[in-house]
Amino acid sequence: MESEAIQEELQNLDVELKDVQGQISALIEHQDRLYERKSELKTLLKALAASESPVASSSGGSTVIENWSEAFEWDSRADDVRFNTFGISEYRANQKEIINAIMLGRDVLVIMAAGGGKSLCYQLPAILRGGTTLVVSPLLSLIQDQVMGLAALGISAYMLTSTSGKENEKFVYKALEKGEDDLKILYVTPEKVSKSKRFMSKLEKCHNAGRLSLISIDEAHCCSQWGHDFRPDYKNLSILKTQFPKVPMVALTATATQKIQNDLIEMLHIPKCVKFVSSVNRPNLFYSVREKSAVGKVVVDEIADFIRESYSNNESGIVYCFSRKECEQIASDLRERGISADYYHADMDVNMREKVHMRWSKNKLQVIVGTVAFGMGINKPDVRFVIHHSLSKSMETYYQESGRAGRDGLPSECILFFRSADVPRQSSMVFYEYSGLKNLYDIVRYCQSKTKCRRSAFFRHFGEPSQDCDGMCDNCALSSELKEVDVSDLAKLVVSMVQETQAKDQRVTMLQLGDKLRNKHKDLSAELKRDEIEHLVIKLIVDSVLKEEFQHTPYSTNAYVTMGPLANQLLQGRKTIKMETSSKQIKKSKRSISFSGLELKLDELRKEISAADGNILPHTVLSTQQIGSISSQKPDSLQELEKIIGKLKTEKYGDRILEEVMRHDVVSEDIVEDPTKEGACESRSRKRAKTQKDVVLVDSSDEDEEA
Numbered sequence: 001m002e003s004e005a006i007q008e009e010l011q012n013l014d015v016e017l018k019d020v021q022g023q024i025s026a027l028i029e030h031q032d033r034l035y036e037r038k039s040e041l042k043t044l045l046k047a048l049a050a051s052e053s054p055v056a057s058s059s060g061g062s063t064v065i066e067n068w069s070e071a072f073e074w075d076s077r078a079d080d081v082r083f084n085t086f087g088i089s090e091y092r093a094n095q096k097e098i099i100n101a102i103m104l105g106r107d108v109l110v111i112m113a114a115g116g117g118k119s120l121c122y123q124l125p126a127i128l129r130g131g132t133t134l135v136v137s138p139l140l141s142l143i144q145d146q147v148m149g150l151a152a153l154g155i156s157a158y159m160l161t162s163t164s165g166k167e168n169e170k171f172v173y174k175a176l177e178k179g180e181d182d183l184k185i186l187y188v189t190p191e192k193v194s195k196s197k198r199f200m201s202k203l204e205k206c207h208n209a210g211r212l213s214l215i216s217i218d219e220a221h222c223c224s225q226w227g228h229d230f231r232p233d234y235k236n237l238s239i240l241k242t243q244f245p246k247v248p249m250v251a252l253t254a255t256a257t258q259k260i261q262n263d264l265i266e267m268l269h270i271p272k273c274v275k276f277v278s279s280v281n282r283p284n285l286f287y288s289v290r291e292k293s294a295v296g297k298v299v300v301d302e303i304a305d306f307i308r309e310s311y312s313n314n315e316s317g318i319v320y321c322f323s324r325k326e327c328e329q330i331a332s333d334l335r336e337r338g339i340s341a342d343y344y345h346a347d348m349d350v351n352m353r354e355k356v357h358m359r360w361s362k363n364k365l366q367v368i369v370g371t372v373a374f375g376m377g378i379n380k381p382d383v384r385f386v387i388h389h390s391l392s393k394s395m396e397t398y399y400q401e402s403g404r405a406g407r408d409g410l411p412s413e414c415i416l417f418f419r420s421a422d423v424p425r426q427s428s429m430v431f432y433e434y435s436g437l438k439n440l441y442d443i444v445r446y447c448q449s450k451t452k453c454r455r456s457a458f459f460r461h462f463g464e465p466s467q468d469c470d471g472m473c474d475n476c477a478l479s480s481e482l483k484e485v486d487v488s489d490l491a492k493l494v495v496s497m498v499q500e501t502q503a504k505d506q507r508v509t510m511l512q513l514g515d516k517l518r519n520k521h522k523d524l525s526a527e528l529k530r531d532e533i534e535h536l537v538i539k540l541i542v543d544s545v546l547k548e549e550f551q552h553t554p555y556s557t558n559a560y561v562t563m564g565p566l567a568n569q570l571l572q573g574r575k576t577i578k579m580e581t582s583s584k585q586i587k588k589s590k591r592s593i594s595f596s597g598l599e600l601k602l603d604e605l606r607k608e609i610s611a612a613d614g615n616i617l618p619h620t621v622l623s624t625q626q627i628g629s630i631s632s633q634k635p636d637s638l639q640e641l642e643k644i645i646g647k648l649k650t651e652k653y654g655d656r657i658l659e660e661v662m663r664h665d666v667v668s669e670d671i672v673e674d675p676t677k678e679g680a681c682e683s684r685s686r687k688r689a690k691t692q693k694d695v696v697l698v699d700s701s702d703e704d705e706e707a
């Protein structure tokens with residue numbers, strides 16, 4: 001009897017110890033999170049202090065007062081090239097300062113959001129400084145795009161990649177060695193630097209002759225293992241600073257975390273660089289999360305309706321999917337619904353992929369349905385919408401992927417379709433990655449929240465002070481009745497069920513758990529939909545009450561739900577679980593720009609010129625912003641047009657653009673007034689002044705509907 005009592009006590013102690021262990025690991029996890037947040041906040045404080053002082057932050061702790069915005073002798077030349085060659089009417093934030101720091105010979109680290117205009121920051125000094133600028137860029141498609149774009153502007157840009165022909169290679173090597181031919185900008189992949197001795201020896205000759213004027217490392221986050229796109233060959237780029245210590249180096253990336261910044265500075269050997277960190281905020285992007293139906297057809301219908309209603313002029317978009325099979329299916333479903341869509345994934349032959357990408361870049365295809373393989377090489381500035389058919393694996397990847405919208409700064413939309421059942425699909429892919437689950441649960445929190453500003457989640461993630469969202473996310477734009485409901489009792493039922501299953505040495509997936517619960521508690525099943533139970537299970541996982549465990553089968557990795565570190569706290573009534581519920585739902589959200597009248601004609605014209613040339617993309621002929629400016633200002637001479645788009649584009653396309661403007665003017669006047677009437681001219685100019693409309697039409701007709 002005594003031994004039985006001891007046995008029992010031992011068993012109880014084991015249970016209690018397990019509980020304590022669970023609490024300790026939960027506390028340790030919590031402690032880690034607090035430390036991490038503390039360090040983020042400290043960095044934030046430093047950044048704030050730096051931004052309050054007039055000195056640009058120099059990572060070398062330089063005490064010299066440096067004002068990168070003052071007047072410099074190259075200012076007028078820089079303005080001339082910016083406007084007349086690049087057709088850019090004014091600098092965006094930090095561009096001028098970065099250019100000045102490079103012109104002064106400093107090493108520079110640029111952190112600027114996608115589409116912020118990083119290319120200009122090294123391309124303009126490349127032209128001003130004379131000699132040759134070397135640009136390292138990770139992807140062939142990015143390099144091709146850039147070289148093509150620069151060539152269209154009459155800038156002598158070349159590339160050396162694995163696909164370069166012999167003739168091209170010969171020309172580049174000769175130009176590097178002898179300096180006789182014009183070679184302003186040379187793009188290479190990192191492999192050239194790390195693997196080609198021949199290339200490095202030619203580069204050395206160029207340098208020794210004093211002709212290597214600048215080294216630019218684009219997409220520099222590829223250096224860091226902490227980044228989302230680590231490329232081993234980027235690690236060897238330190239050789240550039242070692243070999244050419246006096247040549248200024250500029251490293252550019254859109255990825256902003258402090259850890260990655262420090263990593264880059266160390267790996268590229270630029271400890272004294274001047275750092276320019278711009279905000280991660282993309283004010284022109286409208287972020288929203290929509291509940292994803294369990295029925296696939298309904299989701300595709302919703303996506304197709306959205307595209308048809310908001311982007312009927314063939315405006316470009318991307319739909320991201322989880323798997324290759326899903327991509328193909330959704331692309332075909334969209335085509336069936338009359339939308340010009342095609343798929344893009346890693347299983348396709350390179351030529352096929354390139355063909356799809358090119359059709360899309362030339363606006364011959366409206367939507368690319370892609371996996372994450374459709375990534376870094378996308379340079380299209382006028383992507384108006386990015387839809388996630390499934391959630392991304394982290395806030396960082398979501399920021400990157402959704403950030404492919406609106407790189408031209410014009411209003412664009414980012415919609416994520418969220419369904420709890422998609423979480424185990426992602427978790428079974430990322431659980432072995434460093435912080436994989438933690439990162440995934442961060443984006444799940446983002447999706448589950450019905451109250452918090454979507455933007456603030458990005459600020460928090462990148463350790464940046466919050467900024468006003470200005471109603472540019474669903475949670476800020478929508479004023480609906482939101483409540484927090486205590487669901488602890490239901491949560492206890494869920495956790496007890498997991499506990500029972502585990503006690504029987506069985507495993508349960510989220511799907512099975514929902515079914516079991518509804519079978520056992522028939523009274524609940526009338527009230528509770530499967531989706532709601534899954535929603536709760538995911539919340540419990542994210543809150544460490546439950547946890548996911550994974551098991552490999554020969555065909556897949558399955559995610560099971562098990563007791564988490566805080567399970568017992570909940571069962572013992574020491575923890576409450578609250579869920580946000582919303583009485584209203586966004587049914588339709590429409591934030592779009594749309595072309596009308598002359599804009600449509602100019603859009604047609606740029607496509608026509610691009611198609612006839614074959615080597616120029618429509619947005620290089622005229623950017624969407626330029627189309628807007630021409631349509632609102634309606635220039636009636638080449639001189640007037642030149643004031644809007646600069647000399648080069650006016651010389652190349654001016655006559656055809658003016659023809660279009662005049663034709664449109666005549667047509668619209670035929671409609672509105674009798675041109676023979678006296679005073680028509682005056683009324684025309686008055687009319688013009690009146691139609692100086694904001695070319696960007698932002699339609700914000702949200703329709704809220706009872707759920």
Ligand SMILES: Nc1ncnc2c1ncn2[C@@H]1O[C@H](COP(=O)(O)OP(=O)(O)OP(=O)(O)O)[C@@H](O)[C@H]1O
Nearest residue numbers: 088090091092114115116117118119120254381407
């Ligand atoms: N000052 C400016 N005014 C108007 N448009 C600009 C300006 N600077 C750059 N752009 C345009 O913005 C678009 C994006 O520029 P760019 O490709 O340099 O972005 P990025 O910062 O390199 O982005 P990513 O991280 O996606 O590579 C391009 O179409 C470019 O011509």
Ligand SMILES: [Mg+2]
Nearest residue numbers: 118119218219
């Ligand atoms: Mg870029």
